[in-house]
Amino acid sequence: MKPTRRCIRLAPLWVAAAGSGCGPPADAPPRAPEALVLARLEAADRDPESLAALIVRGRETFAEMECGTCHRFDDRPATGPSLAGVAGQPVRLADPAAAGGVREVTADRAYLWESIVHSQAAHVKGFEETTRMSRYAHVLGVEDVAGLIAWLETR
Template identity: 30%
Template sequence: MRRLLLFGCLLSALLLVACGGGGGRSEEKVTPPPVNAELAAAGKEYFNKYACSTCHSMAGQAGIGPALNGIYGKKVQLEDGSSVVVDDAYLRESILQPDAKTVKGYPKGSMTNVIMPFMPELQKPEVLDALVEYIKSTT
Protein backbone atom coordinates (compact mmCIF):
# COMPACT_ATOMS: atom_id res chain seq x y z
CA MET A 1 0.00 0.00 0.00
CA ARG A 2 2.84 2.37 0.90
CA ARG A 3 4.51 1.77 -2.50
CA LEU A 4 1.25 2.44 -4.29
CA LEU A 5 0.79 5.70 -2.39
CA LEU A 6 4.37 6.73 -3.13
CA PHE A 7 3.93 5.86 -6.82
CA GLY A 8 0.69 7.90 -6.91
CA CYS A 9 2.42 10.93 -5.37
CA LEU A 10 5.31 10.64 -7.79
CA LEU A 11 2.97 10.33 -10.76
CA SER A 12 0.97 13.36 -9.58
CA ALA A 13 4.13 15.42 -9.21
CA LEU A 14 5.33 14.45 -12.68
CA LEU A 15 1.97 15.35 -14.20
CA LEU A 16 1.94 18.65 -12.35
CA VAL A 17 5.36 19.55 -13.75
CA ALA A 18 4.50 18.33 -17.26
CA CYS A 19 1.28 20.34 -17.33
CA GLY A 20 2.97 23.52 -16.19
CA GLY A 21 1.75 23.84 -12.63
CA GLY A 22 -1.67 23.03 -11.38
CA GLY A 23 -4.83 24.44 -9.99
CA GLY A 24 -4.96 27.01 -12.77
CA ARG A 25 -1.85 28.72 -11.47
CA SER A 26 0.81 29.97 -13.79
CA GLU A 27 4.21 31.42 -13.12
CA GLU A 28 4.76 35.13 -13.59
CA LYS A 29 8.01 34.58 -15.45
CA VAL A 30 9.98 31.59 -16.64
CA THR A 31 13.71 31.65 -17.09
CA PRO A 32 14.52 30.89 -20.69
CA PRO A 33 16.93 28.08 -21.34
CA PRO A 34 20.27 28.97 -22.90
CA VAL A 35 19.89 30.32 -26.41
CA ASN A 36 21.39 28.61 -29.44
CA ALA A 37 23.04 31.62 -31.10
CA GLU A 38 23.28 29.98 -34.52
CA LEU A 39 19.60 29.03 -34.50
CA ALA A 40 18.63 32.50 -33.25
CA ALA A 41 20.61 34.11 -36.10
CA ALA A 42 18.71 31.94 -38.60
CA GLY A 43 15.49 32.98 -36.85
CA LYS A 44 16.37 36.64 -37.30
CA GLU A 45 16.79 36.02 -41.03
CA TYR A 46 13.41 34.27 -41.19
CA PHE A 47 11.86 37.09 -39.14
CA ASN A 48 12.95 39.53 -41.83
CA LYS A 49 12.27 37.20 -44.78
CA TYR A 50 8.66 36.61 -43.76
CA ALA A 51 8.13 40.31 -42.90
CA CYS A 52 7.36 39.68 -39.22
CA SER A 53 8.94 43.06 -38.46
CA THR A 54 6.17 44.75 -40.44
CA CYS A 55 3.84 44.18 -37.48
CA HIS A 56 6.10 43.15 -34.57
CA SER A 57 8.80 45.42 -33.19
CA MET A 58 12.01 44.13 -31.68
CA ALA A 59 12.72 47.56 -30.20
CA GLY A 60 9.83 47.69 -27.75
CA GLN A 61 7.25 49.84 -29.47
CA ALA A 62 3.80 48.43 -30.12
CA GLY A 63 2.65 48.08 -33.71
CA ILE A 64 -0.10 46.17 -35.42
CA GLY A 65 1.09 43.27 -33.28
CA PRO A 66 2.78 43.28 -29.87
CA ALA A 67 6.48 44.01 -29.50
CA LEU A 68 8.40 40.75 -29.18
CA ASN A 69 11.70 41.79 -27.63
CA GLY A 70 11.96 40.65 -24.04
CA ILE A 71 8.55 38.97 -24.12
CA TYR A 72 9.79 35.42 -23.50
CA GLY A 73 8.92 34.26 -20.01
CA LYS A 74 6.52 37.12 -19.31
CA LYS A 75 2.82 36.82 -18.66
CA VAL A 76 0.57 38.46 -21.25
CA GLN A 77 -3.13 39.24 -20.99
CA LEU A 78 -5.35 37.77 -23.67
CA GLU A 79 -8.53 39.16 -25.23
CA ASP A 80 -10.66 36.53 -23.48
CA GLY A 81 -9.52 37.80 -20.06
CA SER A 82 -7.12 34.96 -19.36
CA SER A 83 -3.36 35.23 -19.32
CA VAL A 84 -0.50 33.05 -20.48
CA VAL A 85 3.24 32.92 -19.93
CA VAL A 86 5.11 33.32 -23.21
CA ASP A 87 7.13 30.15 -23.70
CA ASP A 88 8.14 27.94 -26.62
CA ALA A 89 4.72 26.29 -26.84
CA TYR A 90 2.84 29.60 -26.82
CA LEU A 91 5.12 31.11 -29.47
CA ARG A 92 4.75 28.07 -31.73
CA GLU A 93 0.98 28.14 -31.37
CA SER A 94 0.89 31.89 -32.02
CA ILE A 95 2.87 31.50 -35.23
CA LEU A 96 0.94 28.51 -36.55
CA GLN A 97 -2.52 29.48 -35.23
CA PRO A 98 -2.37 33.24 -34.66
CA ASP A 99 -6.01 33.57 -33.64
CA ALA A 100 -5.92 30.80 -31.03
CA LYS A 101 -4.87 33.22 -28.26
CA THR A 102 -4.95 36.91 -29.15
CA VAL A 103 -3.11 39.38 -26.92
CA LYS A 104 -5.43 41.98 -25.43
CA GLY A 105 -5.59 45.14 -27.49
CA TYR A 106 -4.61 43.57 -30.81
CA PRO A 107 -7.00 42.68 -33.63
CA LYS A 108 -7.88 39.08 -34.27
CA GLY A 109 -7.35 37.94 -37.85
CA SER A 110 -4.73 40.42 -38.96
CA MET A 111 -1.76 38.07 -38.53
CA THR A 112 -3.58 35.14 -40.09
CA ASN A 113 -4.23 37.14 -43.27
CA VAL A 114 -0.62 38.28 -43.56
CA ILE A 115 1.16 34.97 -42.91
CA MET A 116 -1.15 32.61 -44.78
CA PRO A 117 0.99 32.67 -47.95
CA PHE A 118 4.04 31.75 -45.85
CA MET A 119 2.37 28.98 -43.84
CA PRO A 120 3.96 26.04 -45.73
CA GLU A 121 7.40 27.46 -44.89
CA LEU A 122 6.51 28.45 -41.32
CA GLN A 123 5.32 24.93 -40.58
CA LYS A 124 8.77 23.51 -41.26
CA PRO A 125 10.33 22.58 -37.90
CA GLU A 126 13.65 24.23 -38.72
CA VAL A 127 11.93 27.54 -39.53
CA LEU A 128 9.59 27.44 -36.54
CA ASP A 129 12.38 26.46 -34.15
CA ALA A 130 14.59 29.27 -35.46
CA LEU A 131 11.86 31.91 -35.09
CA VAL A 132 11.13 30.84 -31.52
CA GLU A 133 14.85 30.85 -30.69
CA TYR A 134 15.22 34.36 -32.12
CA ILE A 135 12.35 35.70 -30.03
CA LYS A 136 13.78 33.92 -26.98
CA SER A 137 17.21 35.47 -27.67
CA THR A 138 15.88 39.01 -27.24
CA THR A 139 15.12 38.47 -23.56
Protein backbone atom coordinates in the same frame (compact mmCIF):
# COMPACT_ATOMS: atom_id res chain seq x y z
CA MET B 1 -16.84 27.15 -67.92
CA LYS B 2 -15.27 25.76 -64.76
CA PRO B 3 -13.91 28.45 -62.40
CA THR B 4 -10.18 28.28 -61.83
CA ARG B 5 -8.23 28.98 -58.68
CA ARG B 6 -5.76 31.73 -59.28
CA CYS B 7 -3.06 32.22 -56.67
CA ILE B 8 -0.81 35.23 -56.46
CA ARG B 9 2.37 35.80 -54.48
CA LEU B 10 2.32 38.75 -52.09
CA ALA B 11 5.30 39.35 -49.82
CA PRO B 12 6.37 35.94 -48.55
CA LEU B 13 2.95 34.28 -48.75
CA TRP B 14 0.72 32.89 -51.45
CA VAL B 15 -2.66 34.57 -51.35
CA ALA B 16 -5.80 33.55 -53.15
CA ALA B 17 -7.22 35.97 -55.65
CA ALA B 18 -10.87 36.74 -54.97
CA GLY B 19 -10.87 34.54 -51.86
CA SER B 20 -10.70 31.29 -53.81
CA GLY B 21 -8.24 29.70 -51.37
CA CYS B 22 -4.82 28.40 -52.28
CA GLY B 23 -2.48 25.94 -50.72
CA PRO B 24 -3.38 23.18 -48.30
CA PRO B 25 -6.75 23.12 -46.55
CA ALA B 26 -6.94 24.93 -43.20
CA ASP B 27 -7.24 21.63 -41.32
CA ALA B 28 -4.09 20.10 -42.89
CA PRO B 29 -1.38 19.34 -40.33
CA PRO B 30 1.28 22.05 -39.91
CA ARG B 31 4.69 21.70 -41.57
CA ALA B 32 6.24 22.33 -38.14
CA PRO B 33 4.40 20.16 -35.59
CA GLU B 34 4.78 21.37 -32.02
CA ALA B 35 6.51 18.20 -30.80
CA LEU B 36 9.18 18.42 -33.52
CA VAL B 37 9.81 22.12 -32.92
CA LEU B 38 10.12 21.66 -29.15
CA ALA B 39 12.42 18.64 -29.63
CA ARG B 40 14.61 20.68 -31.99
CA LEU B 41 14.87 23.46 -29.41
CA GLU B 42 15.72 21.00 -26.63
CA ALA B 43 18.46 19.46 -28.78
CA ALA B 44 19.85 22.94 -29.54
CA ASP B 45 19.88 23.76 -25.82
CA ARG B 46 22.49 21.00 -25.40
CA ASP B 47 24.70 22.20 -28.27
CA PRO B 48 25.84 25.85 -28.24
CA GLU B 49 26.82 25.83 -31.94
CA SER B 50 23.46 24.42 -32.96
CA LEU B 51 21.65 26.96 -30.80
CA ALA B 52 23.67 29.82 -32.31
CA ALA B 53 22.80 28.61 -35.83
CA LEU B 54 19.13 28.34 -34.88
CA ILE B 55 19.13 31.90 -33.53
CA VAL B 56 20.61 33.16 -36.81
CA ARG B 57 17.93 31.20 -38.68
CA GLY B 58 15.25 32.86 -36.55
CA ARG B 59 16.57 36.36 -37.23
CA GLU B 60 16.70 35.60 -40.96
CA THR B 61 13.18 34.13 -40.95
CA PHE B 62 11.87 37.19 -39.09
CA ALA B 63 13.35 39.43 -41.80
CA GLU B 64 12.33 37.20 -44.72
CA MET B 65 8.73 36.87 -43.52
CA GLU B 66 8.62 40.64 -42.90
CA CYS B 67 7.45 40.16 -39.30
CA GLY B 68 8.90 43.56 -38.41
CA THR B 69 6.20 45.19 -40.52
CA CYS B 70 3.75 44.61 -37.66
CA HIS B 71 5.86 43.61 -34.64
CA ARG B 72 8.42 45.80 -32.88
CA PHE B 73 10.88 45.33 -30.06
CA ASP B 74 10.14 48.68 -28.40
CA ASP B 75 7.12 50.62 -27.18
CA ARG B 76 6.35 52.39 -30.46
CA PRO B 77 2.80 51.79 -31.72
CA ALA B 78 2.50 48.86 -34.12
CA THR B 79 -0.16 46.73 -35.75
CA GLY B 80 0.86 43.68 -33.71
CA PRO B 81 1.98 43.28 -30.11
CA SER B 82 5.53 44.14 -29.10
CA LEU B 83 7.90 41.18 -29.00
CA ALA B 84 10.41 42.85 -26.67
CA GLY B 85 11.24 40.36 -23.94
CA VAL B 86 8.09 38.34 -24.63
CA ALA B 87 9.66 34.89 -24.18
CA GLY B 88 8.99 33.55 -20.70
CA GLN B 89 6.86 36.54 -19.68
CA PRO B 90 3.15 36.78 -18.85
CA VAL B 91 0.89 37.63 -21.78
CA ARG B 92 -2.67 38.92 -21.41
CA LEU B 93 -5.00 37.30 -23.92
CA ALA B 94 -8.50 38.41 -24.84
CA ASP B 95 -10.85 35.65 -23.68
CA PRO B 96 -14.58 36.39 -23.46
CA ALA B 97 -15.07 33.27 -21.30
CA ALA B 98 -12.57 34.41 -18.64
CA ALA B 99 -13.33 36.74 -15.75
CA GLY B 100 -12.99 40.30 -17.01
CA GLY B 101 -12.51 39.02 -20.57
CA VAL B 102 -8.79 38.44 -20.01
CA ARG B 103 -6.74 35.29 -19.50
CA GLU B 104 -3.07 35.42 -18.59
CA VAL B 105 -0.59 32.84 -19.88
CA THR B 106 3.18 32.54 -19.91
CA ALA B 107 4.88 32.96 -23.27
CA ASP B 108 6.70 29.65 -23.04
CA ARG B 109 7.88 27.75 -26.09
CA ALA B 110 4.50 26.05 -26.59
CA TYR B 111 2.71 29.42 -26.53
CA LEU B 112 5.23 30.93 -28.96
CA TRP B 113 4.82 27.91 -31.28
CA GLU B 114 1.04 28.33 -31.29
CA SER B 115 1.30 32.10 -31.81
CA ILE B 116 3.47 31.58 -34.88
CA VAL B 117 1.90 28.50 -36.42
CA HIS B 118 -1.75 29.07 -35.46
CA SER B 119 -1.76 32.83 -35.04
CA GLN B 120 -5.54 33.14 -34.88
CA ALA B 121 -5.89 30.77 -31.91
CA ALA B 122 -5.66 33.59 -29.36
CA HIS B 123 -5.30 37.37 -29.48
CA VAL B 124 -3.20 39.51 -27.20
CA LYS B 125 -5.45 41.88 -25.25
CA GLY B 126 -5.68 45.17 -27.11
CA PHE B 127 -5.04 43.56 -30.49
CA GLU B 128 -8.33 41.68 -30.95
CA GLU B 129 -9.41 43.91 -33.81
CA THR B 130 -6.04 44.66 -35.37
CA THR B 131 -4.54 41.18 -35.37
CA ARG B 132 -4.66 39.93 -38.93
CA MET B 133 -1.53 37.79 -38.85
CA SER B 134 -1.60 35.14 -41.52
CA ARG B 135 -1.55 31.44 -40.76
CA TYR B 136 1.98 30.17 -41.05
CA ALA B 137 1.17 26.51 -40.39
CA HIS B 138 1.80 25.55 -44.02
CA VAL B 139 4.53 28.07 -44.78
CA LEU B 140 7.16 27.63 -42.07
CA GLY B 141 9.11 24.45 -41.42
CA VAL B 142 10.56 23.08 -38.19
CA GLU B 143 13.87 24.96 -38.50
CA ASP B 144 12.06 28.24 -39.25
CA VAL B 145 9.72 28.05 -36.26
CA ALA B 146 12.37 26.70 -33.87
CA GLY B 147 14.68 29.46 -35.07
CA LEU B 148 12.08 32.16 -34.48
CA ILE B 149 11.46 30.91 -30.96
CA ALA B 150 15.18 30.63 -30.17
CA TRP B 151 15.76 34.14 -31.51
CA LEU B 152 12.80 35.57 -29.53
CA GLU B 153 14.31 34.04 -26.39
CA THR B 154 17.36 36.29 -26.93
CA ARG B 155 15.38 39.52 -27.43
